[in-house]
Amino acid sequence: MTKGWFVTGTDTEIGKTTFSTLLLDYLVKKDYLVTGFKPVASGASWQNNELVNQDVQELQRHSNANLKLSQINPYCFEPAIAPHIAAMGSHTVIHLDHIKRVYEEAAKQVDYVVVEGAGGILVPLHEDLLTLDLCATLSLPVIIVVGMRLGCINHALLTEKVILSSGLTVLGWVANQINPEMPYYQENITTLNRLMTSPMLAEIPYQDSEKKEILWIKEQSIFDI
Ligand SMILES: Nc1ncnc2c1ncn2[C@@H]1O[C@H](COP(=O)(O)OP(=O)(O)OP(=O)(O)O)[C@@H](O)[C@H]1O
Ligand SMILES: [Mg+2]
Numbered sequence: 001m002t003k004g005w006f007v008t009g010t011d012t013e014i015g016k017t018t019f020s021t022l023l024l025d026y027l028v029k030k031d032y033l034v035t036g037f038k039p040v041a042s043g044a045s046w047q048n049n050e051l052v053n054q055d056v057q058e059l060q061r062h063s064n065a066n067l068k069l070s071q072i073n074p075y076c077f078e079p080a081i082a083p084h085i086a087a088m089g090s091h092t093v094i095h096l097d098h099i100k101r102v103y104e105e106a107a108k109q110v111d112y113v114v115v116e117g118a119g120g121i122l123v124p125l126h127e128d129l130l131t132l133d134l135c136a137t138l139s140l141p142v143i144i145v146v147g148m149r150l151g152c153i154n155h156a157l158l159t160e161k162v163i164l165s166s167g168l169t170v171l172g173w174v175a176n177q178i179n180p181e182m183p184y185y186q187e188n189i190t191t192l193n194r195l196m197t198s199p200m201l202a203e204i205p206y207q208d209s210e211k212k213e214i215l216w217i218k219e220q221s222i223f224d225i
Contacts, residue, residue, distance in 0.1 A: 003113055004107070004113035004115060005023070005113075005171065005225065006117060006135050006140040006142045007020045007142075008135070008143070008163075009120060009145040009146070009159075010152055010155035010159055011119070011120055011155060012118075013147075014149075015145050015147055015174075016117070016145050017058055017059070017116060018212055019174050019176060019202070020036055020059060021036070021059065021061075022212060023114050023222075024036055024062040024063055025062055027112055028062070028063075032111040033064060033109075034112045035059075035060075035063040035064075035109070035110050035113055036059025036114050036116065037059070037103060037106055037113050037116070038056045038059055038073045038116050039073075039075065039117070039118075039134055039138075040076075040077075040083045040094060040118050040125060040134075041055055041077070041118065042118065043080030044076050045078070046078075051078060052076075053076050055116060056072060056073040056076065057069070059072060059114070059116060071102065071105065071106055074098055074099050075099070077090055077092075078090075082119075082123065083118050083119075083123065083125055084127070087125070096134060099134060099137070099138075103115070103138055115138065117134070119131070121142075121159050121162055121163060135168055136167075140225075141169040142168060142169065142170050142171060143201060144156060144159050144160060144170060144172075144198075145173070145174045146176065148182050148185060149179045156192055157196065160197060170197065171198065171221065171225065172199045172200060172218070172221055173192065173196055173199075173201065174200070174201055174204065175200060175203045175204070176203075177205050178206065179206070200218070201221050201222060202214050202215075202216060203216055
C-alpha cells in the first residue's frame, strides 16, 4: 500500500525540503500521523556522536511521529558533495534493500511518509545506481518541485519524462518561486501547465522569512495515491 510521496526536484537547492516540510505541516494539521524521511543525505556535522544533516533535522521537526534521526535517514555523510562520492570516501556502499527496510519500519508507524530525495532524479547513489532506482524500489508516486528560474521548463520536462519513461507515477509538480524577480513568472507557469503531463499541485510564493507558507495546494490530487 502506498503510504506517501517521493519529493524530487529540478535541481539541488530549489525547495524540496521547503515543500516537504510544508506538506508535513499540512498533513499534521489534518491530524495525520506523519514523518519525513531522507534516504541519503550528504553534508552533516557531528552532534552527540551522531552525524546530523540539516534537511533531516528539518523534516524531523515538522513530523509528529517522533522517530529518531537514524529511523528517518539510513545514510548520512559528512561532506556536502555528491552522495556516491561521499559514500566512496567513507567506504560505504548504499544498498537499496537497507533503505527499503528502514523506510518500511518508519512507514509502519505512521499514516504517511514524505520522502525527500537528494538533488535531482538522476543523482547517482552508487556506481550505476541512481535516485530513480531508489524511487522505483520505494514505489512511491513522485512530486517534482520546480524551482522557478530561467531554465526550469527544460529541467521540469526532462525530470518528468525520465520518471514516466521508467514506468513510475508522477503525481504532479509544485511551482516554488525561489527567485522573487523571475521575469515572466506567470508565463512560465502557463507554459509548464501546457507542457507537463502531470498537474500542478501547489504553489509556494517567494518568502523572505524563515517560516514559509503554501499559497494553494490541490488537496484532491495530493491524496490521489
Ligand atoms: N519560496 C521560497 N521563498 C524564499 N526562499 C526559498 C523558497 N523556497 C526555498 N527557499 C530557500 O532556498 C534554499 C534552498 O531551499 P531548500 O533547502 O528547500 O532546497 P532543497 O531542494 O531541499 O535543497 P537540497 O538539494 O540541498 O536538499 C533555502 O535557503 C530556502 O529557505
Ligand atoms: Mg533539501
